[in-house]
Amino acid sequence: MLFQTIHTSGTTIYFVFFILFYWISHIPRTNPGAGWWACAILSAAIARLLLLILSNNGDIQLTIFSYSTFLILEKIFLVIGISRFLKVNLWNHWVFYLAGICSCWMLLAWYTAMPLWIYSIGLAVFNVVVLGFVTVVCFIKRNEVSQRLMLVVSVVCGLLVLHWATFPSIFFFPTWKVIGFGVGTLLVLVQYLGLLASVLLQFQKRLLDAEEKALELAYRDPLTGLNNKHYLSNLFEQALLLATRPHQLLAVIYIDLDNFKPINDSAGHKTGDEVLKEVAKRLKEYTRSTDISARIGGDEFIVIATQLDHIDQINTIANKLLQQLTREIQVDDNTYVLGASIGISFYPAHGDNLASLIEAADEAMYHVKRSGKNGYVVYGENMSLKE
Structure with a gap:
């Protein structure tokens, strides 16, 4: 049994x-x-x-x-x-x-x-x-x-x-x-x-x-590997916590590449993609570990600079970015030179949310475009172009 x-x-x-x-x-x-x-x-x-x-x-x-x-x-x-x-x-x-x-x-x-x-x-x-x-x-x-x-x-x-x-x-x-x-x-x-x-x-x-x-895929730009616009909102909330600490500032840096469209038109989108990858690489290398870099459009990028001790510190960051973005870029034995129009806004002086800060930085960036390109300006500072 x-x-x-x-x-x-x-x-x-x-x-x-x-x-x-x-x-x-x-x-x-x-x-x-x-x-x-x-x-x-x-x-x-x-x-x-x-x-x-x-x-x-x-x-x-x-x-x-x-x-x-x-x-x-x-x-x-x-x-x-x-x-x-x-x-x-x-x-x-x-x-x-x-x-x-x-x-x-x-x-x-x-x-x-x-x-x-x-x-x-x-x-x-x-x-x-x-x-x-x-x-x-x-x-x-x-x-x-x-x-x-x-x-x-x-x-x-x-x-x-x-x-x-x-x-x-x-x-x-x-x-x-x-x-x-x-x-x-x-x-x-x-x-x-x-x-x-x-x-x-x-x-x-x-x-x-x-x-x-x-x-x-949801939070990263598939071409450059940077954060995308969707994820930027979540990261901004985290960065905002740091900005509310005593003597800590936060800045939104809006970057629009100059002379990129001619590269796309003459050399093709494949070459243009390689140029964008190099730009993203430089943004990663020449921003601080506490900063946040993102690609929000074709040739538009945003850097959220966190834990700034004083307003003038943004000049050092912007000059470094401008210097790196205007360096020659090599793609398939060809050399390309870009420029960068950069607009900057501060929290909370120019807005208390990401949308308003991007809008202010975007307006400052267009002021640079209209003033001859290849420089940076802080929103509201009489929009005086700095190169």
Whole structure:
């Protein structure tokens, strides 16, 4: 009765695992190992079901042969799944040759009516070799997915190696038959549970990576890698907290590139994109770590200068930016020279929110444009151009 209970429970749980692996394997871009493990656990379930059904007909050799055949299939699918999941570039045909040798051995033993304990040696050796391979691979590749999970799978497979090494003993010690199958069922369940958890963990990592990429696309300018206009509002709120500290100022620097359109028109948009990338690179290099740089349009950029100790400090920052943005830019052995019209506004003197500060800085920038370009001016300071 206990023997039947173990196999009935094992068969049922194996089928549940099959459904889970099968479902996960059909999720787009899931690692192909999951599909092979679905085939493996299904083969193990069928093996247990056949053992349960055929054990009542009295033909023990047919029972063992049927059980062994599906166990061999399980191990083939298990090895292929491990190789695909962990991207092991090994020659996997050895498992087919070994399975063929084991099958021939079992057929020979069946037709020659060998003692069952000799018959079972071939199956035991096959399982020991295959599970030993899985043990080693999971240990070596333990850092590919999850070190803990792969170590668990490796240890369980190692225990299954020892378990199968004792398999022929069930024909000498009948009491070990029930215990042995019970222990084997438990170890196989833990093994596939570890593999299932590894697939789910990889799936979770893929979702997190996709979310991170989506956030990156939402908050970053795809061409330059700078913050975009959408994210600038969020960053401004954080910068505002610093500006409210005693003796700390905040400035919005609006930059519009001069002479950029002719480059786009004459050299093409590809060259224009490379020029914009170089401009963004210089903004990153020559602004402070506490400043915020963003691209808000085709050739328009904003720098939020935070933690300013006094108003005159903006002159140093603006001069440095102007100097860097007017340096020659090399693209494909060609040299291009830009200018920059820069307008500046201060919080809270020129506005208490980002929109009003950008509007003031934008007006100051257009004053520079109308006054001959290539300079900077602070909004409201009689709009006197500084170069």
